[in-house]
Amino acid sequence: MKVIPGGHVVTLEPLTVGVLGGTGPQGRGLGLRLGLAGHRIVLGSRSAERATAAAAEVSALRPEEALDVTGAGNESAADADIVLVTVPYEGHRELLLGLADVLAGRVVVDCVNPTSYAHRGPPVPVPDGSATEEAAKVLPGSRVVGAFHSVSAKRLLGTNASVSTDVLVCGDDADAKTLVCGLAGQVPGMRGIDAGPLYQARLLEDLTTVLYAINRRYKTHAGFKITGV
Numbered sequence: 001m002k003v004i005p006g007g008h009v010v011t012l013e014p015l016t017v018g019v020l021g022g023t024g025p026q027g028r029g030l031g032l033r034l035g036l037a038g039h040r041i042v043l044g045s046r047s048a049e050r051a052t053a054a055a056a057e058v059s060a061l062r063p064e065e066a067l068d069v070t071g072a073g074n075e076s077a078a079d080a081d082i083v084l085v086t087v088p089y090e091g092h093r094e095l096l097l098g099l100a101d102v103l104a105g106r107v108v109v110d111c112v113n114p115t116s117y118a119h120r121g122p123p124v125p126v127p128d129g130s131a132t133e134e135a136a137k138v139l140p141g142s143r144v145v146g147a148f149h150s151v152s153a154k155r156l157l158g159t160n161a162s163v164s165t166d167v168l169v170c171g172d173d174a175d176a177k178t179l180v181c182g183l184a185g186q187v188p189g190m191r192g193i194d195a196g197p198l199y200q201a202r203l204l205e206d207l208t209t210v211l212y213a214i215n216r217r218y219k220t221h222a223g224f225k226i227t228g229v
C-alpha cells in the first residue's frame, strides 16, 4: 500500500471486508462502494437468509460490475481482514461482546452513531464516551478505528459515480487508521482524513446530528469536506 499526504491511497491489495449488520442501508452502501473498489464483501446479519438477500440486492445495483458480495451470519462476516460495524447503537455492545474472540487481532471500523435520524434530539449519552470507545473497551484485542459516521447511506447507495465527502477517521492504532483512510480513498469522491485519537469519536459521532439538522433543513444528504488538507 502506498499512501500520500491527505490519506489518498495509490494502491491497496484486495481485502475481505466483513460488515456486521450489513443488511441495513449503511452496511449495504459501504459494501457496494468498497465492492466497486475491488474488495470482497461479506454482508453479515443475525439471519443468514437476510444477509444473502441483501448481498443479491447490492449486486443487482451494478449488474455490469460482477461484484464479489456475499451474505453470511455476523460471526462469519467477522472473519475478515477488516470488519465494519453498522448496527444501531441499541445492539452494538451486545453484538461485539459476542464476537470478541473472532474479532481479536482484526481491524474493526465502528461506524455507529448513538442516535438516529428519527430521534431528532441530541445524541444519546454513552457511558464510555462514544460508541467507538465502547467498541474498544469491549474488544481489547482488536484494532478499533472510528470512521464513516457522517457518510450518508443514500449517497452510498445512489447511482452517482462520486460520493463526494471526506471521511474523518479516528483511532489509537496508526497503521489501522492509515489502512482505513486508504480504503476510503479508493471510493471515487471520498477522502480519508486522520482526525486524531480514538477519543475524537465522541465528537465525530455527535457531529452527525449536525448533518441530520442540515439535511432536514435543506432536504439533502450532506457530507463534510475539510479544507486546507
Ligand SMILES: NC(=O)c1ccc[n+]([C@@H]2O[C@H](COP(=O)([O-])OP(=O)(O)OC[C@H]3O[C@@H](n4cnc5c(N)ncnc54)[C@H](OP(=O)(O)O)[C@@H]3O)[C@@H](O)[C@H]2O)c1
Binding pocket: 020, 021, 022, 023, 024, 025, 026, 027, 044, 045, 046, 047, 050, 051, 085, 086, 087, 088, 089, 090, 091, 092, 095, 111, 112, 113, 114, 115, 116, 148, 149, 150, 151, 152, 153, 154
Ligand atoms: N443510514 C445512514 O445514512 C448512516 C450514516 C452514517 C452512519 N450510520 C450508522 O450506521 C449504523 C447502521 O445504520 P443503518 O441505517 O444501516 O441501520 P439499521 O438499518 O437500523 O440497522 C442495520 C442492521 O443492523 C441489524 N440490527 C438491528 N438491530 C440490531 C440489534 N439489536 N443487534 C444486532 N444487529 C441489529 C439489522 O440487521 P439484521 O436484522 O439482518 O441482523 C439491520 O439491518 C447506525 O449506527 C447508524 O448510526 C448510518
